[in-house]
Each structure stands twice: as C-alpha cells, then as structure tokens.
Amino acid sequence: MERIRLGTFDVIVEDCPGRRAIDVATAIGRGHRDDPVDRSGTAHLAEHVLARVAAVHELQGYGANFSATTHGGHLESRTVAPVGLADEVLRREARRLFAPARICEQDFERQRAAVLDEIAALNESDSPWPELGQAVFGEDSLLARDGMGIENDVRSVDAGDVSHFVDTARMRGGAIVVSADLTAIGGIASVMKALHPGRPRSDRAVHTPLRPGSRPGNGACRGRVSVPWLGWRIPGFAEDLHEHILVAAVGEILRRRGLSVRVGRSGPLYSADTDIFALAIPPGQSEVCAKIAEPCTRSELEAARSELERISRECETGTLLRARSTTLLRDTQDLADTVSTVIDELSTDDLTRRLTRFASAPEGRVDPIRDSTPARPGRFSFAQHPGSEDAEGSLLVERSFLTNSLMHVPTRTDSMHACEWLAVAMLNSIDRLAHGRAPIVRAARPVAAGPLLRLDSSIKELTDVVDSADVDTISELACFCAGQTLVETADSPWPGHNPHAEMFAAELLDADPDLVRAAGYRLALHSVSGA
Numbered sequence: 001m002e003r004i005r006l007g008t009f010d011v012i013v014e015d016c017p018g019r020r021a022i023d024v025a026t027a028i029g030r031g032h033r034d035d036p037v038d039r040s041g042t043a044h045l046a047e048h049v050l051a052r053v054a055a056v057h058e059l060q061g062y063g064a065n066f067s068a069t070t071h072g073g074h075l076e077s078r079t080v081a082p083v084g085l086a087d088e089v090l091r092r093e094a095r096r097l098f099a100p101a102r103i104c105e106q107d108f109e110r111q112r113a114a115v116l117d118e119i120a121a122l123n124e125s126d127s128p129w130p131e132l133g134q135a136v137f138g139e140d141s142l143l144a145r146d147g148m149g150i151e152n153d154v155r156s157v158d159a160g161d162v163s164h165f166v167d168t169a170r171m172r173g174g175a176i177v178v179s180a181d182l183t184a185i186g187g188i189a190s191v192m193k194a195l196h197p198g199r200p201r202s203d204r205a206v207h208t209p210l211r212p213g214s215r216p217g218n219g220a221c222r223g224r225v226s227v228p229w230l231g232w233r234i235p236g237f238a239e240d241l242h243e244h245i246l247v248a249a250v251g252e253i254l255r256r257r258g259l260s261v262r263v264g265r266s267g268p269l270y271s272a273d274t275d276i277f278a279l280a281i282p283p284g285q286s287e288v289c290a291k292i293a294e295p296c297t298r299s300e301l302e303a304a305r306s307e308l309e310r311i312s313r314e315c316e317t318g319t320l321l322r323a324r325s326t327t328l329l330r331d332t333q334d335l336a337d338t339v340s341t342v343i344d345e346l347s348t349d350d351l352t353r354r355l356t357r358f359a360s361a362p363e364g365r366v367d368p369i370r371d372s373t374p375a376r377p378g379r380f381s382f383a384q385h386p387g388s389e390d391a392e393g394s395l396l397v398e399r400s401f402l403t404n405s406l407m408h409v410p411t412r413t414d415s416m417h418a419c420e421w422l423a424v425a426m427l428n429s430i431d432r433l434a435h436g437r438a439p440i441v442r443a444a445r446p447v448a449a450g451p452l453l454r455l456d457s458s459i460k461e462l463t464d465v466v467d468s469a470d471v472d473t474i475s476e477l478a479c480f481c482a483g484q485t486l487v488e489t490a491d492s493p494w495p496g497h498n499p500h501a502e503m504f505a506a507e508l509l510d511a512d513p514d515l516v517r518a519a520g521y522r523l524a525l526h527s528v529s530g531a
Contacts, residue, residue, distance in 0.1 A: 002188055006195060008173030009097065010326050013191055015182040020486040020502055022086040022180040024093050025319035027076045027327040030169035032147040033273070034073075039157050041115060041149020044070045046162045046169070048111040051077070052103050054096035059085055061476065063483015070147040072265075073236075073272045074327055075169065078320050082486040086185040090194035093176065097195075101166035108159050116155070119148045128229035128278055128366045129265060135221050135364030136231045136276055143274055147265075175326035177319040179490070220365040228281045230362035234264070238272035238328050241335070245342045247277055248311065249304035250354045254279065256303050257291060268311065269321060269335070272328035277358065293359035296351040304351060305343055312339040418507035423519035425481055426469060427462055462524035466517050474513040482508040 004011045032043040047070045051057070056066045056079050064081035077096065081089045103111070122129070130146035137143040178191055185191065237244045248268040251261045260280040264271050281288050296304075314321050315336035325335050482505035489501050 004188075004192065006176070006192070007098075008171060010173075010175045011192065011195065012175065012177045012322060012326065013182070013188050014177070014179040016179055017181050017183065019179075019181050019489055020083050020505075021080055021488075021490040022083050022089055022178070022185060023078070023080045023319045023490045024089055024179075025076065025078045025177045025323040026093060026097060026174065027074050027320075027323040028097070028166075028169045028174040029074050029172040029327045030165065031071045031073045031075060032145055032149070033142045034165070034169075035145065035149070035153075036161065036165075039153050039161055040145060041119070041154035042157050042161050042165050043075060044118075044147055044149045045111060045115050045154065045157055046070075046101065046165050047075050047077075048114060049101055049103055049108065049162050050075070050096045050166065052107055052111060053099055053101060054092045056089070056092050056096075059088060059092070061480055063480050063485070063487050064089070065484075065487055069266070071270055072143075072145075072147070072275075074174070074324060076320055076324055080487045080490045082483045083180060083184050086180060087190065087194050090178070090191060094195045097170065097174075097176070101163045102159065105159075108162075112154060112157070115149060116151060119151050119154065122146070122148050124224070126224055126226045128223060128225050128231075128262075128280075131221050131223035131225075131366045132229055132231045132276060132278055132364055133265075135366055136233060137274075137364075173327070175323040177323045177326070179319050220367065222369045223366045225280075225366055225368050227283060228368065229366045230279045230281065231364040231366075232277045232358060232362055234275050234277045236264075236271040236273040236275050237269050237325070237335075239274065241338050242342060244268065245308060245311070245339055246346075246350065246354055249308055249342075249346065250351060250358065251277070252304050252307035253296060253300045253351060253355065254292065254358075256300055257294075258282070259288070259291070269315075270324070276364075279358070279362075289359045292355055294355070296348040296355060298348065301346065301348050301351065305346060308339055308343045308346070312336050312343065315339055417519070418504065418511045419515040419519045420523065422474065422477055422481060422508065422511055422516045423466075423523050426474075426477055426516070427465060427520060427523060459524055463521060466520035466524060469513075469517060469520065471513045474511075474516050478508045478511055482506075 001015075002013045004013070030043065032040070035042045047068050051066070051068050054077075056064065059079075059081055060066060062082060062085060064079060064085060066077070066079050068075070068077035079089050079093065130144065130148075133141075133144040133146065176195065182188060182191075234247045235243050245268070248263050251263040251268075254261045259282065262276075262278040264275040264277070279288070279292075285291070315325075321335070329335075485501050485505045485508065
C-alpha cells in the first residue's frame with residue numbers, strides 16, 4: 001500500500017492482483033455541520049453538484065456503481081467500475097476534487113429539486129431524525145442539524161454558496177483511496193497522472209473536533225415516528241475511538257435482545273464528532289429499560305466480538321472507511337489495530353456497565369404525533385434525471401441516476417444461464433420503472449416451491465416489454481450486467497484470481513438476443529402464473 005500527498009489530499013493506493021474492478025473512495029473534510037447560517041442543506045446540494053461535475057453516472061451503463069453521501073464532518077463518495085474503465089474513473093474523480101464546482105443553471109435547479117425530493121421523503125418517513133437530534137442537543141445546536149437540510153434554506157441556496165462551500169472544503173483537504181490490480185491499470189504512476197490537478201493547493205488544516213457547548217436539548221418532542229425513540233449522546237470516532245467501538249458492541253447486544261437500535265445517525269465509524277445512540281421502544285414494551293439493564297451474557301459477549309471483528313475487517317478492506325478515517329482522524333492511528341485491541345480486552349463487565357448507562361433516563365425522546373397519517377418509507381429521487389419530467393427514456397438511461405444501494409446484482413447461481421439472467425434483469429427493471437419505483441437488477445435464487453421471479457405487471461405488459469427489446473437494447477443490457485459482474489469482485493466472496501466472474505461476463509456479452517427474448521417470454525409466464 002502506498003500513501004502519496006497530492007495538494008491537500010492524501011492518496012492511498014492499494015494493489016489487489018487479479019481483481020477485475022477498480023474501487024475509488026473519496027472524502028472531503030467538510031459536511032453539513034459546516035453549512036452557513038440559514039443555508040442548511042448547502043453541503044447536501046454540494047454533494048449533488050460534485051457528482052454532476054464528475055459525471056461518473058455516464059459510466060453506469062457499463063456496470064459502474066456510484067454512491068455519494070453527506071455527513072456531519074465530511075462528504076464522501078465511492079465509485080466501483082470494471083477495471084477497463086480505470087483511467088476514465090480516476091479522471092472523473094479528479095474533476096470532483098479539483099475542477100470548479102459549477103454546472104449549468106438548469107442542471108443546478110434539477111439537483112436542488114432532487115435534494116428537496118429527498119427532504120420530503122425523509123419528512124414523510126418514520127425516521128426519528130431530525131427530531132431526535134433536536135431533543136438530545138437542542139434545536140439550535142449544530143449537532144442537531146440533519147444532513148438532508150431544511151426545505152426553505154435549500155430554496156435560498158445559490159450556485160455561489162455551493163461553489164464557496166466546495167472551495168473551502170477542498171482547502172481543508174481529504175483523502176482518495178484507490179484499490180485495484182495495479183498491473184492492469186498501469187501502476188501507481190498512471191493513477192497519479194489521472195488524478196493530478198495541475199496546481200496542488202497548500203497543506204490541509206488538521207480536523208478540529210466540534211465544541212457543542214453545554215446547552216441542553218429539548219428533552220422530548222413529537223415526530224412522524226410509528227413508535228417512541230430514545231436518544232443518548234455518544235462520542236464520535238475522532239473524539240474517543242475506544243468508547244465509540246464499545247458502544248457499537250452494545251448496539252449488537254441490544255439487537256440480539258430484539259430491540260431496534262442505531263449507533264449514530266449513519267452507523268458506527270461515520271461521525272468524527274458527537275453523535276447519538278438511538279433506540280426504539282417496541283409496541284407493548286414500555287418497560288424497555290429493564291430489558292436493557294440485564295447483565296451481558298457470555299453468548300452476547302461472543303456476538304459483540306463477532307460484530308467488532310466485522311468492523312475490523314471493514315477497517316482493513318473498506319475503501320470508504322479508510323478515506324473517511326484518513327480525512328477526519330487527527331493522527332494516523334490504525335483503526336483496525338484499535339478495534340482489535342478492544343476485541344481482545346472486551347469483557348462482560350465492560351459491556352454491562354455500558355448497558356446500565358443506556359438503561360438510565362435518555363437525554364432525548366421522540367414520540368409519535370397523535371392522529372397523524374401513517375408515515376411512508378423514504379424513496380430515492382428521479383429528479384436528477386434529465387428526462388424525469390415524463391419518466392421516459394431507455395432502461396439504462398433511467399438506471400444511471402440511481403445510487404449504489406439500488407444497483408446490486410447478486411452472486412450468480414450455477415443453474416442460471418446468461419440468457420435467463422439478462423431476461424430477469426430486463427423484466428424486473430422495466431417492470432419497476434412502469435410502477436414508479438427504482439429499478440433493481442436482481443435475480444432471486446430459484447427455489448423448488450416458488451417462481452424464479454415475481455413481478456407486478458400483467459403477462460401482456462411483460463410480453464410487450466420482451467417484444468420491444470431489440471438487439472441494441474439487449475446489447476446495452478448485456479454490457480451493463482457484464483460490467484456489474486466484474487464490479488461485484490470488489491466486495492463479493494469471489495477471490496480476485498478466480499476467473500468465474502470474467503467467464504460469466506463473457507457469456508453475458510455473447511448471449512444470443514433471440515435466446516434472451518425466449519427466456520423473457522418463459523420468465524414472464526412463470527412469474528405471473530407463479531407456476
């Protein structure tokens with residue numbers, strides 16, 4: 001592993017021989033807690049604008065995965081693509097980190113609409129945020145801010161606000177983590193050549209922890225939650241990494257006890273500064289504190305260790321986590337070593353003491369609004385798509401503006417032929433688009449008692465889809481699925497040197513369009529009839 005300084009950014013390059021994908025993660029050291037006064041949502045809008053500047057979405061038709069998120073102290077993104085696209089991916093990431101953060105007015109308004117769409121979805125969901133943050137920290141606290149932003153503030157943010165935010169974020173610096181087969185992409189020199197901005201900036205400032213002050217929170221408030229939620233302050237991983245990891249272990253124990261918990265707004269090892277441990281009170285369990293206070297058992301201790309071992313593996317292999325920790329930690333301590341130390345020293349007494357703390361009175365609480373309409377689950381916005389006004393366009397164009405979590409292609413089963421795979425992808429994605437939902441290329445594992453695929457459309461609607469699939473459409477779909485198959489090698493259990501993924505990608509690209517359509521007709525009949 002090589003670590004190289006590039007302006008205000010640290011570039012970490014990891015060689016993964018045999019891997020057929022390039023994995024690039026970036027983190028920039030400003031987040032939504034840095035939003036200007038009365039401009040809550042600037043960081044979120046900057047995340048969207050930077051994604052458009054990089055234009056990584058243009059590679060998604062070839063199977064590339066892209067995700068970007070806004071957090072309290074940083075913006076982060078990840079792109080995973082077939083290794084043949086390495087140079088293109090790196091050049092687009094360089095745009096995100098170094099090019100002017102400007103897009104045309106029409107595109108800027110489209111991104112604003114997408115942000116407003118996501119805020120509306122959060123407000124209509126049963127999430128305890130942002131109310132729980134206000135209850136714990138106080139409505140005016142920076143710590144109570146939600147990364148989505150406030151609708152009226154987002155409407156007042158202009159392109160100049162976003163550009164200034166991005167410029168100052170870049171001066172603070174961050175990290176770029178590149179994981180790939182270096183031989184296949186031309187070595188470290190090729191990586192640095194593609195990333196180099198031409199004019200490196202000065203050294204970045206050291207991350208300074210947020211000082212929230214001592215103002216108490218509101219204590220309790222109401223929201224669209226379906227059950228009450230309790231909240232306690234917990235240290236971020238840059239404040240007290242050891243304690244942060246122990247709280248993650250406690251969260252696993254409480255999940256084993258049947259409780260719904262959140263270790264931080266986004267999960268463990270996301271927030272450098274103070275965060276929230278949130279717990280939902282299940283229906284009919286008003287005395288939940290007694291359940292929390294039960295002493296930790298030996299089996300729960302082993303479960304907590306297993307969860308921390310999973311986190312330790314992510315510290316070693318997760319590109320996003322390494323980019324995040326490099327950006328936010330004040331020194332170069334090894335996260336994996338710290339987690340390993342906690343695992344070695346973990347005891348039932350340690351965990352029981354922390355369980356006792358969370359059995360005490362919470363520092364904040366959100367109760368359901370009486371007589372409110374049922375909350376709806378959050379949804380992803382299609383407002384980023386140029387043709388979203390009429391929701392028309394090809395499958396791959398529509399798909400290209402979805403996030404990484406909606407682009408999963410599961411491990412192929414041996415019983416599924418490439419033509420069937422493409423038919424499943426075609427029917428499932430187009431069917432979901434027709435019903436106003438995000439398309440997911442997903443092939444369920446065949447089971448003896450049920451259908452291979454179950455869709456919402458009628459058999460005529462599905463066969464019409466098959467009828468309209470010309471050679472070019474199937475070729476594009478094969479290109480996308482082949483790319484996704486290679487991308488899966490970045491996270492899947494396939495070893496990098498195993499040729500299985502590459503062989504299956506070749507099968508997809510060579511699939512006969514007539515056989516794909518024939519498989520589509522069979523699957524359409526099978527899924528609708530359930531036979």
